[in-house]
Amino acid sequence: MYSHVAQQLEEVRRTIPEGVALVAVSKFHPVEALRIAYESGQRRFGESRVQELLAKIPQMPDDVEWHFIGHLQSNKVRSLIGKVSLIESVDTERLLELIDKESARAGVVSRVLLQLHVAQEETKFGFSVQEVIDYFANRRYETLQATHICGLMGMATNTDDEARITADFAAIKHCYDAIRNEAGTELRGFDILSMGMSDDRDIAIAQGSNMVRVGTAIFGAREY
Numbered sequence: 001m002y003s004h005v006a007q008q009l010e011e012v013r014r015t016i017p018e019g020v021a022l023v024a025v026s027k028f029h030p031v032e033a034l035r036i037a038y039e040s041g042q043r044r045f046g047e048s049r050v051q052e053l054l055a056k057i058p059q060m061p062d063d064v065e066w067h068f069i070g071h072l073q074s075n076k077v078r079s080l081i082g083k084v085s086l087i088e089s090v091d092t093e094r095l096l097e098l099i100d101k102e103s104a105r106a107g108v109v110s111r112v113l114l115q116l117h118v119a120q121e122e123t124k125f126g127f128s129v130q131e132v133i134d135y136f137a138n139r140r141y142e143t144l145q146a147t148h149i150c151g152l153m154g155m156a157t158n159t160d161d162e163a164r165i166t167a168d169f170a171a172i173k174h175c176y177d178a179i180r181n182e183a184g185t186e187l188r189g190f191d192i193l194s195m196g197m198s199d200d201r202d203i204a205i206a207q208g209s210n211m212v213r214v215g216t217a218i219f220g221a222r223e224y
């Protein structure tokens with residue numbers, strides 16, 4: 001039933017250059033589909049809901065690298081800490097501090113990306129460019145005890161207008177470069193730029209993305 005997954009995964013892989021990591025976004029898809037991808041060599045999976053992720057983890061092999069990519073509510077932080085390899089969607093400083101507190105409490109170090117909001121949509125979550133620039137310029141990361149900020153994640157406006165999408169990704173890349181130039185040597189391992197999904201990943205890669213999050217093109221349409 002999920003045999004198309006192996007082939008589609010292979011096709012997606014062919015379009016992704018070396019040095020760009022592929023996160024297979026498996027939200028809303030059953031574990032059977034994830035297993036097909038796993039058997040085809042995929043190890044990095046992205047999920048957007050805590051309950052769904054926690055249910056899938058014990059059903060998949062231990063060497064899966066889970067990424068959390070959805071909006072994370074404060075009351076779910078504690079149950080997520082220590083379970084994932086990367087939280088890509090830290091969208092407020094308050095959430096970042098909470099993740100840090102809970103990670104310290106659990107005795108683990110959490111790796112996170114800060115989610116940037118550049119898209120021209122009110123509904124998307126994330127820091128503004130200015131907020132992120134200020135955060136690093138004021139070295140507020142120095143207070144973190146158990147959190148490693150590994151880079152940025154961002155989405156382009158949901159549109160067919162390629163110029164708009166290109167401009168959004170360029171803005172995210174610009175912010176990423178500015179942070180690396182400013183705090184580069186101190187912020188060791190700030191080197192992930194996660195941008196691009198099924199429909200806009202080629203544009204994202206052309207704009208400097210080194211991590212794409214691809215769901216539909218691998219697993220097919222989601223049934224919500």
Ligand SMILES: *Cc1c(COP(=O)(O)O)cnc(C)c1O
Nearest residue numbers: 025048069197198213214215216
């Ligand atoms: C669902 C989702 C994706 C994958 O989207 P597709 O269009 O199915 O590839 C990527 N990133 C985030 C943050 C998502 O929520």
